[in-house]
Amino acid sequence: MPIPKKIPIMREKNYHTHFLGKYDNGTQFFGYETFFFPGTYPNGKDWEKFRREYVVLYLFDEDGRFIDFEYWYAGTTSERQDTTAKLEQMVSSRGPYEFSDIEVELFQTEIDGEVFGLVADEEGETVELMPSSTIAFSEPWNGEYYT
Numbered sequence: 179m180p181i182p183k184k185i186p187i188m189r190e191k192n193y194h195t196h197f198l199g200k201y202d203n204g205t206q207f208f209g210y211e212t213f214f215f216p217g218t219y220p221n222g223k224d225w226e227k228f229r230r231e232y233v234v235l236y237l238f239d240e241d242g243r244f245i246d247f248e249y250w251y252a253g254t255t256s257e258r259q260d261t262t263a264k265l266e267q268m269v270s271s272r273g274p275y276e277f278s279d280i281e282v283e284l285f286q287t288e289i290d291g292e293v294f295g296l297v298a299d300e301e302g303e304t305v306e307l308m309p310s311s312t313i314a315f316s317e318p319w320n321g322e323y324y325t
Contacts, residue, residue, distance in 0.1 A: 179317050181298045184242050185305055186281045188321035194313050195323070197235075197269055199277040204240040206280040209233070209269050211261045214292050214309035226256040233261050234294060235268045236285075244285035244295075251290070279321055 187208065189198040197209030213231050231252040237245050248268055252259045269275065284305060286295035296315075297308045305315040313323040 179303075179319070181284075181300065181303060181305060182319055184281055184283045185296070185315050185319055186279060186321035187315070187323070188279050189277055191277075194307075194325070196277075197265055198280055199269075199275050200280065201272055202274040205245070205272075206238040206240070206242065206282060207269065207272070207275070208236045208238075208280065208282070209265045210236070210307065211265060212294075212307075212310055212312065213255070227254055229255040230290070231255055231258050231261060232289065232294075233265045233268065234289070235265070235272075236282075236295070237272075238280070238282045242280070242282040244283060244287075247287060247294075249289050249294075 187195060187198060189195050200206050211233055213229050215229050231254065233250045233252060235248045237247060239245050250264050252261050252264065284296045284298055286293050286297050292309050294308055296305050298305050303316060307313045313325055315323050
């Protein structure tokens with residue numbers, strides 16, 4: 179089965195897809211806390227000084243097309259601030275909403291030189307949430323994800 183252009187994503191409370199839902203105007207959202215390591219960093223005990231932490235809020239229209247995003251750089255892991263509180267504030271600042279499952283198209287954007295988004299891995303026949311590939315979607319494309 180080929181990778182679909184639009185995938186369902188199931189909300190899982192208090193896990194990777196907790197901040198998933200719809201605003202009263204029909205806009206769908208996916209809020210996420212993520213990280214990446216810059217291209218080169220010394221491997222070892224000081225990794226916390228290099229891993230970059232982010233909060234991202236992706237927005238999609240009623241048909242699941244990517245329309246916008248907002249992000250916040252929270253510093254490195256060693257300086258990390260309260261990312262969950264920031265994500266809660268970002269989601270609530272856009273008006274009334276309900277947490278729910280969503281269905282959206284694949285997309286990608288760039289933040290600080292790194293690819294963010296739902297990106298197809300044609301070889302692996304999966305869709306990965308980038309950066310860091312923390313979760314991935316695959317057949318049967320029912321909204322469940324794998325870590």
